Amino acid sequence: MTTQQLIDKANEIRACALTMIFNAQTGHTGGAMSVSDILTVLFYDAMNFGPENASSPDRDRFFLSKGHSCEPYYAILGDRGFFPRSQLATFSQAGSPIIGHPNNAVNGVEVCTGALGHGLPVAVGAAIGAKRTGKAYKTFVVMGDGEQAEGSVWEAAMAAANYKLDNLWAVVDRNGLQISGPTEDVMALDKLSEKYSSFGWDVTELDGNDVSALHEYFHSDRPKGKPHMLIARTVKGKGLPFAENRPEWHHKVPTVEQLREAYTALGIKEVRF
Amino acid sequence: MEMRHLRGAFTQEIERLATEDKTIFALATDSRGSVTLTDFAKHLPEQFVECGIAEQDAVGIAAGLANSGLRPFVCGPACFYSMRSAEQVKVDVAYSHTNVKIIGVSGGVSYGALGSTHHSTQDIALMRAIPGLEVFIPSDAVQMTALTDYLAKSDIAAYVRVGRGAVPVFYDVNASFTPGKAVKLKTGCDGAIIACGEMVYPALKAADKLNDKGYSFSVYDMFCIKPLDTIAILEAADTGFVLTAEEHSVYGGLGGAVSEVLSQVKPVPMTIMGLPDEKTFSGNSAEVLAHYGLTSEGIYERAVEGLKKWKSI
């Protein structure tokens, strides 16, 4: 995809995710919007993972550790054809497998996530598995910034460096907010990149809402012998004029007027499942 | 009588299996010595993952290894794996259906005087309430070896708890075991003892003494807490009195599981023997068990008490 196509796709995914949240009258709007560019670049540009190789042992592995941002993840899986896109209409409906956190009963989802601090350890295991079995697949995991307060993240950060997992890419969606307010007020994280550097990671910081920067990063040669950390600075609620940088939009649901306003801002005419 | 510890039986068998099947992995949390995995780590380094003292991470890593097509066994003290990493067992393993086996060693009050921090006396209650997870409490080394063979073949996640010390080997080396099927070790008509783990052998001794006094008891080894053998439990209830014995809290363990079955289908008087709801008495494991009457003598006494109370014998 060209840069413009990635930008358009990310906005389409945002509109789709927001519509799912509106239909279900539940969801995590803010983080869904901040992470959409990261997920779009991973699934349409960077990873060797699609419905055609979803059960191949050689597929790249993806884990959404910030599981509450499942709406754009499901929207992408539906759009990529891991399951019929029409099923996105069942998001959070009674009996649907497409629930409010990633569920591996859905094709394309590797493991169930949503309890924070679980994704990085599992990704470390998948990356060790690749090394030990001589497989070339890469492992990707996306975490939240509020999630960094979970101790299990740092257990895994230590293990990833210990095992020199240069086949592991971790991304922190650094939107600066969590449910109670700014991360720096709730539990100070800075300097996050220095924390990971001191743990022995190859750390990069960039604008996580810039698809071309993300594209460049994921296609760049990284140092050998170290796991890779991308601190992706993002805007929570990105793309929604009424939600950007507002903590209350962590899990607020848009009104029908706000949904229309969002479509306009994102350049989307309509969303159909 | 031959005495063997179950952790040794496990590690001997798993190393044998892993030598042939390169997908079998063992993980430890600075626990290779206490689990007796030192030889495994030395002989099969490419199939061994040291996780450091980080149980949550170890279970998550195991789930990731399973996701990459491997068959990981996470091994360490039962007290930590049943509590510290309980959420990883629930989410990364059971809920996600990753084929991870958790081998909790030195379980129950094996660690004796190290105290409640190192006792695992809530693990049956906790683990059996998690959907998608099998739970086994084997009773001797022969059974542990057979169970290890099963676990290596099975695609279902499991939690297994074994003790620390050497305990009597009472099964014939050729005995076979089926998950979901309790082993009926004695047949009687005055009452039934259902035990698990290292309480099975004392239960057998208690039944011998009861027999000497003129009371015949059935004895069941309920090594499979989940899947539970409900048919055996209903059969035990035909005697009119069921006593359960376990190295676990009296809340939610084997006794709880048996009473859940009987109270709804065939209510009969029960005695649930286990550890009371208090900070555990301090001493070595034999002393702790003796303090709470979890011995053949203690089981005998509670059985007689039950007969007097419920059967007017």
Ligand SMILES: [Mg+2]
């Ligand atoms: Mg955040």
